[in-house]
Amino acid sequence: MDSAIATTHTHDAGHAHGEHEHVVLPQHRHHFETEEQQREAGSFGMWLFLLTEIMFFGGMFFAYLLYRNWYYPAFAAASNQLNVPMGAANTAILITSGFCMALGVWAAEVRQKKTLVITLILTTIFGMAFLGVKYFEYKEKYELHHIPGNNFSVSMFVNPQNYPQYPDTYAEKPLAPDMAQKTQIFFFLYFAMTGMHALHMIIGIGLLVWLIMRANRGDFTNGYVAPIENFGLYWHFVDIVWLFLFPLLYLINRHPLH
Amino acid sequence: MSAQTIVSLPDQSTAKMPKRHYINNEHGLLSWLLTGDHKRIAILYLISITFFFFIGGAFAALIRLELLTPQSDLVAADTYNKFFTMHGIVMIFLFLVPSVPATLGNFLIPIMLGAKDLAFPKINLLSWYLYLAGGTLTLTALVLGGVDTGWTFTTPLSTHYLNTHVLTTGMAIFIAGFSSIFTGLNFIVTIHRMRAPGMTWFRMPLFVWSHYAASLLMVLGTPVLAIAIVLVALERVFGIGVFDPTKGGDPLLFQHLFWFYSHPAVYIMILPGMGVISEVISTFSRKRVFGYSAVAFSSVAIALFGFFVWEHHMFIMGVSNYSALVFSLLTMLVAVPSAIKVFNWSFTLQKGSITFETPMLYAFAFIGLFTIGGLTGVFLGALGMDIHLTETYFIVAHFHYVMVGGMLMAFLAGVHFWWPKMTGRMYPESLSKLSAVTSFIGFNLTFMPQFILGYLGMPRRYAAYPQEYQVLNVLSTAGATVLGVGFLLPLLYLGWSLKYGAIAGNNPWQATGLEWQIQSPPLTENFVETPIMDHEAYDYEWLANKTKHEVTTVG
Amino acid sequence: MSHDAIHSQAHDASNVTNPEHAEHHIVTPLQYCYVFATLLVGTAITVGAAYVDMGVLNPIVALAIACFKACVVILFFMHAAYQTRLIKVTIASGFFVFLVLITMTLTDYLSRSWGLW
Amino acid sequence: MGISPVLWQFLTKWLHSSALFPAEASSISPWVDALYFFLLLMTLFGTLLVGTLITVFTVRYRRERSPEATQIEGSTLMEATWTIIPLAVFLLVFVWGALLYFRIYNPPTNAMNIYVVGKQWMWKAEHPGGQHEINALHVPTGQPVQLTMISQDVFHSFAIPDFRVKREVIPGRYSTVWFEATQVGTYHIFCTQYCGTQHSGMIGEITVLTPEDYQKWLHESTSGMSLAQNGERLFASMGCNQCHSGNAAARGPNLAGVYGSKLTLNDGSQVLVNDAYLRDAILNPSQHVTAGFAPIMPTYQGQISEDGLIDLVEYIKGLQTNYRVQQTLVTSTSDQAAPPTPPVGTTTPEMVKP
Numbered sequence A: 001m002d003s004a005i006a007t008t009h010t011h012d013a014g015h016a017h018g019e020h021e022h023v024v025l026p027q028h029r030h031h032f033e034t035e036e037q038q039r040e041a042g043s044f045g046m047w048l049f050l051l052t053e054i055m056f057f058g059g060m061f062f063a064y065l066l067y068r069n070w071y072y073p074a075f076a077a078a079s080n081q082l083n084v085p086m087g088a089a090n091t092a093i094l095i096t097s098g099f100c101m102a103l104g105v106w107a108a109e110v111r112q113k114k115t116l117v118i119t120l121i122l123t124t125i126f127g128m129a130f131l132g133v134k135y136f137e138y139k140e141k142y143e144l145h146h147i148p149g150n151n152f153s154v155s156m157f158v159n160p161q162n163y164p165q166y167p168d169t170y171a172e173k174p175l176a177p178d179m180a181q182k183t184q185i186f187f188f189l190y191f192a193m194t195g196m197h198a199l200h201m202i203i204g205i206g207l208l209v210w211l212i213m214r215a216n217r218g219d220f221t222n223g224y225v226a227p228i229e230n231f232g233l234y235w236h237f238v239d240i241v242w243l244f245l246f247p248l249l250y251l252i253n254r255h256p257l258h
Numbered sequence B: 001m002s003a004q005t006i007v008s009l010p011d012q013s014t015a016k017m018p019k020r021h022y023i024n025n026e027h028g029l030l031s032w033l034l035t036g037d038h039k040r041i042a043i044l045y046l047i048s049i050t051f052f053f054f055i056g057g058a059f060a061a062l063i064r065l066e067l068l069t070p071q072s073d074l075v076a077a078d079t080y081n082k083f084f085t086m087h088g089i090v091m092i093f094l095f096l097v098p099s100v101p102a103t104l105g106n107f108l109i110p111i112m113l114g115a116k117d118l119a120f121p122k123i124n125l126l127s128w129y130l131y132l133a134g135g136t137l138t139l140t141a142l143v144l145g146g147v148d149t150g151w152t153f154t155t156p157l158s159t160h161y162l163n164t165h166v167l168t169t170g171m172a173i174f175i176a177g178f179s180s181i182f183t184g185l186n187f188i189v190t191i192h193r194m195r196a197p198g199m200t201w202f203r204m205p206l207f208v209w210s211h212y213a214a215s216l217l218m219v220l221g222t223p224v225l226a227i228a229i230v231l232v233a234l235e236r237v238f239g240i241g242v243f244d245p246t247k248g249g250d251p252l253l254f255q256h257l258f259w260f261y262s263h264p265a266v267y268i269m270i271l272p273g274m275g276v277i278s279e280v281i282s283t284f285s286r287k288r289v290f291g292y293s294a295v296a297f298s299s300v301a302i303a304l305f306g307f308f309v310w311e312h313h314m315f316i317m318g319v320s321n322y323s324a325l326v327f328s329l330l331t332m333l334v335a336v337p338s339a340i341k342v343f344n345w346s347f348t349l350q351k352g353s354i355t356f357e358t359p360m361l362y363a364f365a366f367i368g369l370f371t372i373g374g375l376t377g378v379f380l381g382a383l384g385m386d387i388h389l390t391e392t393y394f395i396v397a398h399f400h401y402v403m404v405g406g407m408l409m410a411f412l413a414g415v416h417f418w419w420p421k422m423t424g425r426m427y428p429e430s431l432s433k434l435s436a437v438t439s440f441i442g443f444n445l446t447f448m449p450q451f452i453l454g455y456l457g458m459p460r461r462y463a464a465y466p467q468e469y470q471v472l473n474v475l476s477t478a479g480a481t482v483l484g485v486g487f488l489l490p491l492l493y494l495g496w497s498l499k500y501g502a503i504a505g506n507n508p509w510q511a512t513g514l515e516w517q518i519q520s521p522p523l524t525e526n527f528v529e530t531p532i533m534d535h536e537a538y539d540y541e542w543l544a545n546k547t548k549h550e551v552t553t554v555g
Numbered sequence C: 001m002s003h004d005a006i007h008s009q010a011h012d013a014s015n016v017t018n019p020e021h022a023e024h025h026i027v028t029p030l031q032y033c034y035v036f037a038t039l040l041v042g043t044a045i046t047v048g049a050a051y052v053d054m055g056v057l058n059p060i061v062a063l064a065i066a067c068f069k070a071c072v073v074i075l076f077f078m079h080a081a082y083q084t085r086l087i088k089v090t091i092a093s094g095f096f097v098f099l100v101l102i103t104m105t106l107t108d109y110l111s112r113s114w115g116l117w
Numbered sequence D: 001m002g003i004s005p006v007l008w009q010f011l012t013k014w015l016h017s018s019a020l021f022p023a024e025a026s027s028i029s030p031w032v033d034a035l036y037f038f039l040l041l042m043t044l045f046g047t048l049l050v051g052t053l054i055t056v057f058t059v060r061y062r063r064e065r066s067p068e069a070t071q072i073e074g075s076t077l078m079e080a081t082w083t084i085i086p087l088a089v090f091l092l093v094f095v096w097g098a099l100l101y102f103r104i105y106n107p108p109t110n111a112m113n114i115y116v117v118g119k120q121w122m123w124k125a126e127h128p129g130g131q132h133e134i135n136a137l138h139v140p141t142g143q144p145v146q147l148t149m150i151s152q153d154v155f156h157s158f159a160i161p162d163f164r165v166k167r168e169v170i171p172g173r174y175s176t177v178w179f180e181a182t183q184v185g186t187y188h189i190f191c192t193q194y195c196g197t198q199h200s201g202m203i204g205e206i207t208v209l210t211p212e213d214y215q216k217w218l219h220e221s222t223s224g225m226s227l228a229q230n231g232e233r234l235f236a237s238m239g240c241n242q243c244h245s246g247n248a249a250a251r252g253p254n255l256a257g258v259y260g261s262k263l264t265l266n267d268g269s270q271v272l273v274n275d276a277y278l279r280d281a282i283l284n285p286s287q288h289v290t291a292g293f294a295p296i297m298p299t300y301q302g303q304i305s306e307d308g309l310i311d312l313v314e315y316i317k318g319l320q321t322n323y324r325v326q327q328t329l330v331t332s333t334s335d336q337a338a339p340p341t342p343p344v345g346t347t348t349p350e351m352v353k354p
């Protein structure tokens, strides 16, 4: 028998794991040659997953690009109805959350359990804060009937003068009714994109809670940082999506051209 | 069995079933349902896609039965519409897309690379469960009353005008899509990271190359389908109008997003099959694949160009003339790498030492039928020609030629080829040859008349059609019956062979791939020791040396 | 064959680990702080720039800043700067296919005979 | 069930009722068939080539005759050959196909226009003279006919296989197709885009008549009101004339003679006023505001059916003076029809005397 590609060594088949005595970590999977290989496979896999995420959001970004060009006045007016302070604050919150996450990865790498747990908790808190702000924004849209669907109302864009409490909108010129209808497309994209983004945040927070629990057990501060690292990639990706959503959705027309 | 078949090969006569292998390694249903072993997952996939193939096939049978007569007398038009929708959805998303990759690819890629498993066994299992969830949802939609969008979900029809189970089916496809994404992701990582020592890129079997290319398409294309479906679902639920012209949306936007996936998807559906053909042709002509690197690169080229041609499905749907021009040109370019492959396979035969086992017969069928199917694709890619042919039976014939004549034949070639490896037993050779010939004849009888029908103008998705098309339709239905038999036979004799088939031995075909150097069926961990690859793929001289060496040491 | 031999083979330079292997690099917290500050400043500039009328430049500037911020995040928070060529190519290919989606679809929309159609 | 059990019956039936190729009943058919035959040849050649290679090699190199395989690496030269030759053939096909495409879709300038509205699940044809047909279309031979088509609901596709023409009928926007029938007879109209339950029932018949018979048919089936007359009535009843009165002080622009002209919009861009533009100007007025006017025109989205829009478009197309607009202004409150005989220009000349 060719030794390189042995086939019928039934006697030692059951001890295949035995070949890897040099591996110390319990999380090492038997089918990887080395832990290095496992770690790199993991991060490569994560990156590939993020590629699919790019394409997933990509479809919506294209829809946005298209309709923004077609219905610019509607998009501009509708965008002005969004709350910039809240959006900007949320951007800052999310960046902070990402910063904490990055520190968390560092903490795991230098094996500081306490720092890791704290940074992960901070990441979670900022993530939740983001969702909290989002909740208030959504609620405002709901009250103004800006949720696309049967209850959608364009009155704010046809008659902005009736809304002195929204200075940005109040200052707008009224939209023609047919154009005002198109604000629904804006709001649909707004909800679809930010909603999808928020969904990713929620999933991320769920994972974070799980990671915190394991980190607290010390799972990730013994040299096994892959889960933290890969989750970090995911979390940062979600941040990046928001970095684009914020200017594209909130800041279309804050510099009235009249 | 004739003299040229495998039984006379040295390995075979002395072969015994190994005592331990991945099938009897653990027992009990749970050991299968919770397995991380890529081979077991492959078998799970094999069973489930076979199930869905026959569901899809049953719908095909119903379609053909209805089309026997010009009137819609077997079923009403709306039922017929549900038939072809189910047929298309089941066949594409639940059968053909996972067919070769999720079964053969799953089983073989780690072994071919000399690895113990795919990079992420749990994700692999997850992807099977996602597939199953998608399949179950599809069946749910079916049981609840079906869906009649056609597999293309054209908006605004699917969003505003149909009140069938579009949401359920959409969700099913969404989920099944993620199954496909994860499979692709797993393959890419495995191919990059898990190759055995010495297994350089250009020593990989072409099967792996073609799966690599297909995986790229799965990872990058499928999410666009997912988002398109999400938008359709949201539009249905909330009644907003991203795709609705009366509300300012553009229905063509959906088409762009859908075909951005679904054109690459057709290459997801053919590339793995091409990989199978490379292995089979090489093995049974005992010769290195002609122009290995050209075949490898053409796979990647198909994948790359595959992203640039989707609009050819929308030529007359109202896209701009100029962009139609661009996409028509690119369509012509994407056809070239396929031609390269076909000629390379043909020339692999030259100066070979050819035998005609069943997989080889299927491979010949593949080459012939894929050539016809592919070249008729060129008809459709030519702008002016497409005007007349689009949405007629010419298209139906085109895609069945590439999908059934191409991929399904390749799938069967692969299943027969690797059956001894997967189960440790041979299939019955003469019966399988009979079924290969039957399905070849039946196939042509079914779909050749459809080319003529298409040029005559018979539109697709018609429950009833004008009288004068009947003759050709009857021929087609007759052919489908033969074809159905041709596809049922393997189910029967492969099942039979599980128990009664001859013991296969390690390498019944005297093939060179790594998978043939280990026992059949393989051990759970594939290799006892990490193999070291010190030769090119398809190195028959290496194999001859090795065999000689074994004979001298053993004997 | 001894285990050591196998092991060293697994690290064979021509194979598994190369050229798809990079030394593991640990980014320091200080670097993260710089990045963090950059991102905050970037956000401030984005908001500020939106209130300045620059005509067609407004969206371009906004996107440019967003792209810059995204690059910073990818390079440092996500460690892409210290990753293997493989990962860099992977990231690039993702954006490439995204650009294909956009530009090739735009060939249709931009050349429709007038207005929307 | 009309299944003939015996094979020869099929064959005779086939030979009598249809052939392998559809009739060549339009001026475009021969052009399409030419490319088709070329492509068939290409396929035949390609398949035979591959088939021959495989057959010859398998016979010549089967195990019995060639027990030992000779390993060959490959050959760059051959690789290049079968890259370049198919590429060349495919590029030729591309050029040919593209030329054919523009031949099929570019209407000659003297084409007469017929409107087609597709809806689930029927075709409604509207001749400018006011003749309406459901699932039927009458056209003369020797006269290019352009169809301006629109769908009221979902995508449909208007196909006449014997003419080798087909075009998607799209919701929300006009698409056009033209043909010149060469042979008297009746041919199928199919809806080839899947459009819901009765998709296969959305078929009709196109009847090609000699020009004389066509004239006769036009007279027999007139409904008394041309499209433009309907449009005029709508123009008054929808209140369009209030703003588009043609007066210097009118709030809306003068529509007389606007069709076919180049309009300057208030963002400085120029557009050609064609059917599609007119339709969109009525539905989405604020998306292209004519220079010098305020965006005050209300949208009529959802208020006028596609047929009504066609009437309006047809009316504005033929509007040469504002005389009658002002006349209707006086009476428009009573919502009554304008008197029948329209002055010269309300219908496009070619449409009445083909």
Ligand code: HEA
Residues within 6 Å of the ligand: B152, B266, B267, B269, B270, B312, B313, B314, B315, B331, B332, B334, B335, B336, B338, B339, B342, B343, B370, B371, B372, B373, B374, B375, B376, B377, B378, B379, B380, B381, B382, B386, B389, B390, B391, B395, B398, B399, B402, B403, B406, B407, D042, D045, D046, D047, D050, D085, D086, D089
């Ligand atoms: C496995 C699936 C598969 C594959 C591989 C292909 C391959 C190709 N397809 Fe096909 N196609 C489908 C599945 C597939 N298709 C499906 C499912 C549809 C319908 C979807 C729907 O609407 O429901 C479709 C529809 C479809 C259309 C749209 C028609 C329409 O809706 O109007 C077009 C148009 O261009 C097209 C073109 C092509 C081309 C150019 C190729 C090329 O890749 C083919 C390349 C291969 C060859 C060219 C053969 C080999 C060449 C030679 C041997 C050289 C011969 C030698 C000389 C010429 C010298 N296909």
Ligand code: HEA
Residues within 6 Å of the ligand: B053, B054, B055, B056, B057, B058, B060, B061, B062, B063, B064, B084, B085, B087, B088, B089, B091, B092, B095, B096, B149, B150, B151, B152, B396, B400, B403, B404, B408, B446, B459, B460, B461, B462, B463, B476, B480, B483, B484, B485, B487, B488
């Ligand atoms: C992998 C893809 C795949 C496969 C394998 C097939 C296989 C077959 N297809 Fe399929 N087909 C599609 C993909 C596929 N098809 C797609 C995507 C469409 C477009 C759908 C749409 O328009 O949306 C389509 C549409 C389509 C049509 C056009 C319908 C229409 O437009 O109106 C027809 C008509 O003949 C047809 C026939 C067949 C036949 C005869 C087979 C045969 O090869 C099948 C042979 C197998 C069997 C016959 C099964 C074995 C026998 C049994 C299980 C017996 C049990 C039967 C009964 C009890 C009745 N198919």
Ligand code: CUA
Residues within 6 Å of the ligand: D118, D119, D121, D155, D156, D157, D191, D192, D193, D194, D195, D196, D198, D199, D200, D202
């Ligand atoms: Cu209308 Cu099909």
Ligand SMILES: [Cu+2]
Residues within 6 Å of the ligand: B262, B263, B266, B309, B310, B312, B313
């Ligand atoms: Cu395609």
